[in-house]
Every structure is written in structure tokens, then in C-alpha cells.
Amino acid sequence: MSEEKEPVEVLRTPVELDYTYSAGVSASRFLRAVEQGKLLGQRCPVDGRVYFPSRGSCPQHGVPIEGEPVELSDRGTIVTFSVNRVPSENIDLELPYAAIQVLLDGADTTLFHVLGECSIDDVRMGMRVEAVWRPRDEWTISMQNIRYFKPSGEPDAPFESYQEHI
Amino acid sequence: MRDVAVVAFTQSPSVRCEANRNETEILIPVIHEIKQQTGLATEDIGFICSGSSDYLAGQSFAFVAGLDAIGAWPPVSESHVEMDGAWALYEAWVKLQIEDADVALVYGFGKPSMGDLPRTMALQLDPYSVMPLWPDAVSMAALQARSCLEAGVISEREMAQVAVRDRANALNNPFAQVKGEFDVDALLAEPMLVSPLRKHDCSPISDGACAMVIAAGDRARELCERPAWIRGFEHILEPQDLGVRDLTRSRSTEIAAEKAGAHSDKIDVAEVYAPFTHQSILLERALGLGDAAVVNPSGGALAANPLMAAGLTRVGEASRRVWEGQADRAVAHATSGPCLQQNLVVVLEGN
Numbered sequence: 001m002s003e004e005k006e007p008v009e010v011l012r013t014p015v016e017l018d019y020t021y022s023a024g025v026s027a028s029r030f031l032r033a034v035e036q037g038k039l040l041g042q043r044c045p046v047d048g049r050v051y052f053p054s055r056g057s058c059p060q061h062g063v064p065i066e067g068e069p070v071e072l073s074d075r076g077t078i079v080t081f082s083v084n085r086v087p088s089e090n091i092d093l094e095l096p097y098a099a100i101q102v103l104l105d106g107a108d109t110t111l112f113h114v115l116g117e118c119s120i121d122d123v124r125m126g127m128r129v130e131a132v133w134r135p136r137d138e139w140t141i142s143m144q145n146i147r148y149f150k151p152s153g154e155p156d157a158p159f160e161s162y163q164e165h166i
Numbered sequence: 167m168r169d170v171a172v173v174a175f176t177q178s179p180s181v182r183c184e185a186n187r188n189e190t191e192i193l194i195p196v197i198h199e200i201k202q203q204t205g206l207a208t209e210d211i212g213f214i215c216s217g218s219s220d221y222l223a224g225q226s227f228a229f230v231a232g233l234d235a236i237g238a239w240p241p242v243s244e245s246h247v248e249m250d251g252a253w254a255l256y257e258a259w260v261k262l263q264i265e266d267a268d269v270a271l272v273y274g275f276g277k278p279s280m281g282d283l284p285r286t287m288a289l290q291l292d293p294y295s296v297m298p299l300w301p302d303a304v305s306m307a308a309l310q311a312r313s314c315l316e317a318g319v320i321s322e323r324e325m326a327q328v329a330v331r332d333r334a335n336a337l338n339n340p341f342a343q344v345k346g347e348f349d350v351d352a353l354l355a356e357p358m359l360v361s362p363l364r365k366h367d368c369s370p371i372s373d374g375a376c377a378m379v380i381a382a383g384d385r386a387r388e389l390c391e392r393p394a395w396i397r398g399f400e401h402i403l404e405p406q407d408l409g410v411r412d413l414t415r416s417r418s419t420e421i422a423a424e425k426a427g428a429h430s431d432k433i434d435v436a437e438v439y440a441p442f443t444h445q446s447i448l449l450e451r452a453l454g455l456g457d458a459a460v461v462n463p464s465g466g467a468l469a470a471n472p473l474m475a476a477g478l479t480r481v482g483e484a485s486r487r488v489w490e491g492q493a494d495r496a497v498a499h500a501t502s503g504p505c506l507q508q509n510l511v512v513v514l515e516g517n
Contacts, residue, residue, distance in 0.1 A: 013298040015289070019224035019280045024188030055234060056191045062201070062208055062237025064194050 026056040029069065031141040037133060040069040041107050049108035074131035074146070076104040076111075077157040079165050083120050093148060098123040102149060103165050110165050116148035126162065128154035170262045171386040171393030172514065174379040175482030176200040180343040180372035180470035183279035189223055190231045193275045193375040197235040200271070200377045204389050208237045211379075212267025214244040215258045217251035217274040218474045221286050232275060243267070250274055251376065251478030252439075252500030252510050258380060259399055268385045274475035275375035283371050283473070290503060292406055303504070304368060308360040310413045310505040311444040315362055317414045322362060325443035326353040329366035329468055332446075336465025343470045344370050366468075369441040374472025376479050394485035394496070398426030398513035401500075406507060413505055416445075419452035422511040423497070433459045434493035437480035439500045441467050448506065453497055463487065477501065481512050488516045 023031060026042070030053040033040040042054035046061040054069050081100045091097075091114055098115040100123070115123055116132060129149040139145045176199040178192055201207070214236060218229045229246045236242065243266075247253045251274020258270035278286070284302035291297040291306075314320045327350055336345035353366045379389065386393040402418035402425075404411050411417075423429060436459050440446035446468070450461060462468075464483040467476050477500025484498035494517065500510040 011294060011298075013293065017221075017224065017281055017286055021224065021280060022184075022186060022188055024191045025186050026191065027188070028186070057194045057198075057234050058237065059234045060237055060239040062197065062235060064198055 024056065026054050026065070030054045033069075034143060034145055035139055035141045037136070037139060037145065039072040039074060039104065041072050041104075042069050043067070050106060051109050052104060052107040052111060070106065072107050073105040074133075075152055076102040076107070076129060076149075077162050078115070078123065078125060078127045078129055079103050079110055079162045080125060081115070081123050083123075090144070096120050100129070100149065102129060103162050108165070113143075113146065114148045115150070117150035122151070124156070125166075126156040126159060128152045128157060168263050168265065168382055169386070169395060170259055170380055170382050171390065171395045172378060172481060172485035173381050173386050173390035173393050174200050174204045175376065175485055176203065177341050177376035177475070177479055177482065178374045178472075179341045180370075180374040180472045182343065182371060182373070184277060184373040188231075189218070189228065189275055189277045189375075190234050192277065192373060193232055193273065194235045196375045196377045197271075197273065200379060204379050206269065206271075206379065206389075208242060209240075211269050211271045212243065213258055213261045213270040214242055215246065215254040215261075215270065215272050217247045217249050217254040217478065218276055219248055221289055222276050222278050222281065222283075222473060224280060232273075236271075249502055250474050250476065250500055251378075252481060253401065253477075253502070255378065255380070255478055255481060255512075256399060256401060256510065259396060262380065262382050268383075269379065269381045269389075271377065271379055272478065273375065273377040274478045276472055276474035277373045278371050278473045279373050287504070304360045304363065306408070306504045307368070307442045307445070308363045309408065311362050311367070311442065313413045314444050314448070319414050320444055320447050322354060323350060324447055325367055326350045328440075328443040328446045329353060332462050332466045332468040335463050336469030339464045339469065341374075341470060342465045343372050345465060345469055363442065367443040369467045369471035372470050372472040372476075374470065374475050376472070376475040376482060378478060378482055390489060392489050392491065392516055394488035394514040394516065396512060397515045398428065398511070400425040401508065401510035403508045406503070408505060411505070414448070416448045416452040416506045416509060419449055419499065419506070419509040419511065422509050423453050426511045426513045428497050428511060428513050429454050431495055432456060433495055433497050435460045435463060435484055435487040435496040437464060437466065437484040437496070437498045438462055439467050439477045439480045441471055441501070443468065445501070445506055449499060449501075449509075453499060453511070455497075477510065481514075484512070484514055488514050491516070
């Protein structure tokens with residue numbers, strides 16, 4: 001009988017494939033606007049809801065979204081949050097900080113971001129916030145152009161104004 | 167067997183490179199058009215199934231973005247195959263057979279222009295002994311063509327004749343990418359691409375999408391004046407390893423055609439998914455097409471090959487001939503895997 005060899009447990013087969021990627025028409029328009037410090041949403045032709053970021057179709061009704069995008073304010077309302085105590089190399093806030101879902105004024109979908117200049121003891125649903133942009137010469141085609149949101153000092157938004165977006 | 171029919175089909179024009187639109191944006195107008203054509207809203211559709219490939223998109227779960235084209239809220243019953251949409255059609259057909267739904271939407275989409283397609287296709291090969299050598303898809307097909315030529319079962323002239331036929335047929339297809347009147351001798355004078363394949367022997371690389379609605383019984387009759395009834399449906403798989411297969415015929419197509427009942431009566435029209443000319447010859451034989459059958463009236467995959475949609479497009483194009491009364495009985499075929507590894511056959515009838 002032949003000698004039993006050790007089973008092969010590792011086989012190196014490096015896979016390298018290059019792609020020429022396009023974000024698409026809608027996402028490209030959104031990102032080019034972010035590069036200029038503008039936040040663009042798009043309106044669903046069926047019920048008028050404004051999606052942010054803008055996208056090529058309404059994911060609820062499955063209809064193409066055409067026409068002019070809607071420019072949104074960089075202020076909004078926290079609809080929910082969690083407290084993060086785990087460091088991330090992409091976020092330069094001191095721990096702990098709040099990760100927040102923000103309903104921008106004029107939008108019907110929420111945006112993920114982080115909350116700065118605010119103690120985690122103070123963060124709450126309904127809190128009004130505004131964007132803190134990085135210096136203009138650091139802007140790229142990224143939502144990181146907004147460094148974080150901070151409390152705007154306005155009175156809290158009433159629950160009814162954001163309850164369907166939680 | 168429950169009566170289920172193809173009642174609607176839409177497709178995007180096939181193009182070499184959709185530079186600006188992403189996969190979802192290619193799909194959106196195709197889905198929108200089929201909903202308008204049929205008058206169906208998302209809530210009228212009992213099941214949705216799609217075919218696409220994350221390897222083409224270069225992203226994991228890339229197909230999920232395709233759901234933006236559907237409108238998946240309230241939530242929908244949905245599934246996906248990492249294969250051509252023709253196999254998504256099979257899943258949807260089974261769903262209708264077990265009476266889980268009466269109407270299904272099927273779609274396929276792909277944007278292979280993003281990557282190096284012949285190289286990407288190497289990833290479907292045996293991962294231990296073959297794929298690390300990175301054989302590209304054209305070279306794999308050339309191995310098969312060479313074995314067919316050496317066995318004397320096909321000739322280079324017959325291969326060129328397939329290209330001439332399909333490119334001429336494509337003149338009537340507004341969605342096709344490669345079309346025109348060509349001369350067999352002129353094509354044979356062209357240089358080899360990967361011997362024994364010349365450029366005309368190979369399908370183009372195409373970005374594109376297509377969508378189809380199938381429906382059962384009276385629902386089908388409501389949605390279409392002359393539905394294309396699915397009378398047989400089968401798909402059969404051969405081993406992955408080329409060395410254990412007979413490359414000079416397509417046994418799996420022969421068996422699938424037999425089981426689908428393709429041979430039980432005359433065939434008026436056949437739409438064959440042959441990415442290479444020699445494969446078209448093998449497939450036409452395996453399907454047992456008589457001289458009366460019109461083959462690839464759309465131009466087939468040699469005229470437009472939107473990967474992950476091209477197989478489903480064969481079913482759509484064959485169905486169209488039934489709807490329009492040009493065929494009482496049509497056969498559609500789709501393939502997957504290297505050198506015709508897996509083959510699917512659908513038999514469609516007007517009555």
C-alpha cells in the first residue's frame with residue numbers, strides 16, 4: 001500500500017480582476033454635487049417623496065425618477081441613534097460618540113452620519129442638528145465632506161414630524 | 167402540468183459599453199416598459215426572479231440593487247440565480263406549477279464591459295487544477311472548435327455561414343449590436359483570433375437587460391391575445407471537466423430537448439444561445455431542427471450577447487414569434503458554463 005501523504009490544506013490561487021466602475025448617472029450626479037457642498041435628493045413622481053441620496057428609481061413604487069433633483073438643507077432631525085464605543089479608522093471623533101440617522105429638512109429618507117460637539121448624555125430623538133463641513137479645500141466626491149453633524153440649538157422637532165421615518 | 171405561458175417581453179438595446187449607466191439604471195426602463203405593456207403593478211405580481219452575476223459587477227450582492235427597479239415595498243416574494251435569466255425563468259415556472267403564484271416577473275441583466283470578460287469567465291472553472299492557469303473563455307471555446315474540426319463534424323465554412331445568417335437576421339432586430347450583410351468567403355479570409363476561431367465566430371461583449379412576464383391559465387389569456395404556452399421545460403448539466411465530455415456534440419442539449427418534448431412535432435422557429443458559431447451547429451443538431459425551422463430570427467447571441475440576459479432573450483424572441491403568429495411551435499435554448507456545459511430547452515406553443 002502506498003504511503004499516505006498529508007492532505008493539501010492550502011492552495012494559493014491569486015485572483016486579480018480589474019473593473020472600470022461607474023457609479024451610474026444618478027449617483028454620479030449626487031456625488032458631483034457633494035463635491036460642491038450640495039446635497040441632492042430626487043422626488044418620486046408617484047407620491048412626491050424625496051429620496052436622499054438621489055437614485056434612478058423609486059425603490060418603493062419601481063418607477064423611474066426623472067426631472068430636476070431637489071437641493072436639500074444641511075440641517076435636519078435625529079430620528080434614531082446609537083452610542084459607539086468602538087474606534088473606527090474612518091471617524092476621527094473621540095469615543096464615545098453617537099451614530100445617528102438624520103432626516104434632512106425636505107427629505108423623506110434618512111441619512112447615516114455621526115454626531116460631534118455633543119455629549120452622549122444629551123443626544124436624543126428629535127434633536128435638531130446641522131452639518132459641520134470640512135474645509136473647502138479638503139472636499140472630495142465623498143459624504144466625508146461633512147465631518148459630522150452637531151446640535152443646531154433649535155428646539156426639538158415634535159415626534160409626529162419624524163415618526164414615520166424611524 | 168399547469169398551463170403557463172410567456173405573455174410579455176422587453177429588452178434594452180445591447181451595446182458594447184454602457185459608460186454612464188450602472189446595471190440598475192440599464193434595468194429600470196426595461197422593467198418600467200414591461201409593467202406598462204402588461205398594465206401590471208408590483209402587487210399584481212406573485213413572484214419575482216432575476217439572473218445576474220456578481221463577478222461581472224465586481225461587487226458582492228450586486229443583484230440586490232436591481233430591486234430598486236421593481237419597487238419592493240411593501241415587501242415582495244423574490245429570488246435570484248447567479249446564472250442567466252433563463253434559469254430564473256425556470257424557477258419562476260416551477261413556482262407557478264406549484265400554484266404559489268399566477269403571475270411572475272423574470273429578468274436578467276449584466277454589464278460585462280466593466281471587467282475583462284474572457285478572463286472573468288475563468289472563475290467558473292475547476293478551482294484546483296484549471297482556473298489557476300487562467301484559460302480565457304475564447305481559448306476554451308477554441309479547444310472545442312478544434313476538436314470538432316479534427317473530428318470532421320463541422321467545417322470552417324459552415325461556421326462562417328452561421329455568422330452570415332445570424333448577422334443578416336439581426337438587421338431586423340433593433341436591439342442587436344452586430345448586424346449586416348456579409349460574405350462567407352470574405353469572412354474566411356479574415357485572420358484568426360484564437361485559432362481556429364475568427365472574430366466572426368465569437369459573440370460580441372454586450373451590456374444589456376431584459377424582462378419577461380409569465381402567467382398561468384386565464385391570467386395568461388387576459389394579458390396576451392395569443393400566449394406562448396410553455397409545453398416543455400428542461401435543463402441538463404454535464405461535468406465541468408472538458409476531458410470527460412464529448413465536445414463534438416451537445417449531449418445535455420439532446421437530453422433536455424428529448425425530455426422537453428421538442429421532437430414530438432415540427433419546430434417552426436428556434437432561438438439558440440450559441441456564443442460561438444461552432445456551438446450553434448452542435449446545438450441545432452442536438453435540438454433536432456428540421457430544414458423548415460427558422461433559426462435565430464433575432465440574430466442570436468452572435469448579434470448581441472448581454473451576459474445573464476442573452477439566454478432569457480432567446481425565450482423572449484421565440485415567444486414573440488408565437489404571439490405574432492409566425493410560429494405555432496417554437497424552441498428556445500440557453501447555455502451556461504464552459505463549452506456548452508449546461509443547457510436549457512423550452513418548448514413554446516401557440517395552442
